[in-house]
Amino acid sequence: MTEPVPETLAEIREEFLALGQQQRLQLLLEFSNELPELPERYADAPELLERVEECQAPVFIFVEVDGGTVRMHATAPPEAPTTRGFASILAQGLTGLGVEEALAVPDDYPLTLGLTQAISPLRIRGMSALLGRAKRQIRQKAAA
Structure with missing residues (x-):
């Protein structure tokens, strides 16, 4: 049984x-x-953006928490479409959520998309790292 996820991420x-x-x-x-x-x-x-070192391509993220609402920004080069796609899924899926809702996204969400047969484990780990870093930034900013 998969843990419940916010509506946008569930739809994706x-x-x-x-x-x-x-x-x-x-x-x-x-x-x-x-x-x-x-x-x-x-x-x-x-310099405000954080590099996600676990990703093979240079991907950078920055999360804002304003009034308890999360907004995720990411950048990845067009020549790294897998990484860009993962960053886009998370940016679209986390933006607009409340802090608690975003932090409740299961850490294994990237594994639930059905891509493990098509994409290398290294790339899946990169998406998991993107989610982990976003959640860490959310925690830090919500606590500030």
């Missing part, structure tokens, strides 16, 4: 699980094209 997971392996990869590529642009305040201040 259902989208993936409704498809075959090849179509799942295609959907991940579509997500990579939907990664929201960084707000200008971060584009001009790269």
